[in-house]
Amino acid sequence: MTRARRSAPASAPAAAHDHRLGLLRTMILVRRFEERCAELYSATRIRGFLHLCVGEEAVAAGVLGCLGADDTVVSTYRDHGHAIARGVPLDSLMAEMFGRVTGCSRGRGGSMHLFDRATNFLGGNAIVAGGLPLALGVALADHLRGDRRITTCFIGDGAVAEGEFHESLNLAALWHLPLLVVCENNQYAMGTALRHEHARTDLALRASSYGVAAWAVDGMDVLAVEGAARLAIEQIHGGAGPHFLEMRTYRFRAHSMYDPDRYRDKAEIAAWKTRDPIDHLIGLLRAEDRLTDDVLARIESEIDTLLEAAVTTAEAAPLEPVADLTRFTTSERGGTP
């Protein structure tokens, strides 16, 4: 799928069965969470902008499973999958969708701005490429302190057209920072196709022009994603500087719930759906006789129970008192905002 010199090396030795089941469970959890959110949105129980990552679950599951607890993650406005795979508590994520004070951002962030200090989840950033300089700074802090940590920044293909992408990759390479940039190339920047927004559509090549190690990866194959992420992280830990992974993937749904999706060919969507990352892993596990219908049904049922509980808890959760409207504008020290 790409020229050999930039391809990710073959993935690590076959992961243990339990590990693969874990990846499958994470992907199914992300998908069911988002399907539930879409239902709640259509029923006007949750509002705002809602960007779903259905079809892209392999990237979140594959990359985030490779990170250590101390590593930092910076995400985009399409951040549900990243937050779930990072381990941000499901109840707090659902409460955030409902704008409740028990939400991971106390209802002040919503779908696009999920934050969680406990898991070093430094937010969904809704400015395209806006998270890159921020991630650069966290990596710089780790570098200056000599900490053995890395920062992972997710971006979309649209971000590669922004100046901040080029400024940040230049600086990350110049300063040799422990930064992993994961580009979810889902082929569309909002409603504009890659070929209409980029003079050169090979995004890994563009990142590599800054001296950043860059590979293109099949983003629909969670094991390929995981193999590439693991190798990149090992190399960053080994002092090889920043890495860029172009995950070639696809969103099965529109850009947001407002998007009528008139710009995509139905045949194209159907073709990508034959490469569904969840079906792909299920097929792989079944071919090895490692996944029974019972196990799959148990996973689905367990997730269903978790999500129902999260929705029930979220809807019953309190709202932040309006008296606290201006809290957190500045730090609390008795002064005026």
Next chain:
Amino acid sequence: MSSAGRPTMTYREALRAALREALREDERVFLMGEDVGAYGGCFAVSLGLLEEFGPERIRDTPLSESAFVGAGIGAAVAGLRPIVEIMTVNFSLLALDQILNNAASLLHMSGGQFNVPLVIRMTTGAGRQLAAQHSHSLEGWYAHIPGLRVVAPATVADARGMLRPALDDPDPVLFFEHGSLYNTSGPLEEDPAPVDLDHAAVRRPGGDVTLVTYGGSLPPTLEAADHLAAGGVDAEVIDLRTLRPLDDATIMDSVRRTHRVVVVDEGWRSGSLSAEVSARITEQAMYDLDGPVERVCSAEVPLPYAQHLEEAALPRPDRIVAAARRLLE
């Protein structure tokens, strides 16, 4: 040595002394920006610091305002205490997205989880014939943004004493240095106390009229006050010091004593900080006023190069004196 026996220092040297002290006392502090290292600072503020602290802590950046300001934000969130220098406020507009959408918003957007203890220094203002793209006073725009603290040291002592409290602030602080102040000098204590960033300073007490100003407009305003004094008018001069949050109490206290106000602001009049100060006086002290609030601002043009035109555009002492006299007629 001054007559008081205290050493004198330039505004530039005072800033450098404050930077050196911060770098020595806290290993989390580092300076990052355009020409801060090998060049010695665009305005020679950081001259010599590279030799003393090395390239990790006196970090030259490319001309990538958005990336290096954003990197300062990330480093602050991650526990360091970065001081980011941008050559002029005009260039900071290339980093406005990072300053507004990240620095000012992360704490609130995250429900109080992520602080941004960052200081961003930059020059502002005109008076050096640098023309439109290096001369504007846009600090009032930044003072519009909730989540930021905006300060403007106008004296040598404030240049020396404002950095430490700015670094101690758990939130982002924008630090505006007027280009015409770098060569000004004044006496300074050996070990000056930190400046209180919550309060404005009364630079000259007086009972006839209040002149409210800040930053690079303080010297012409004090000069205007001297002219007024020669004519028997006792002007009080207030230096705002902090443009956000504004210290309403000091302003209103003065207005209630003098009943007349001139606001001097090098920003453009429309939608400016002077408009905000004027509106607050109307809201809080209208019945203490003997006349409308006067404003002396920059002419509403992109600042011109030619010296006579630039001078005509700025709030010079004669314009301040004329505004004060109109109120006293």
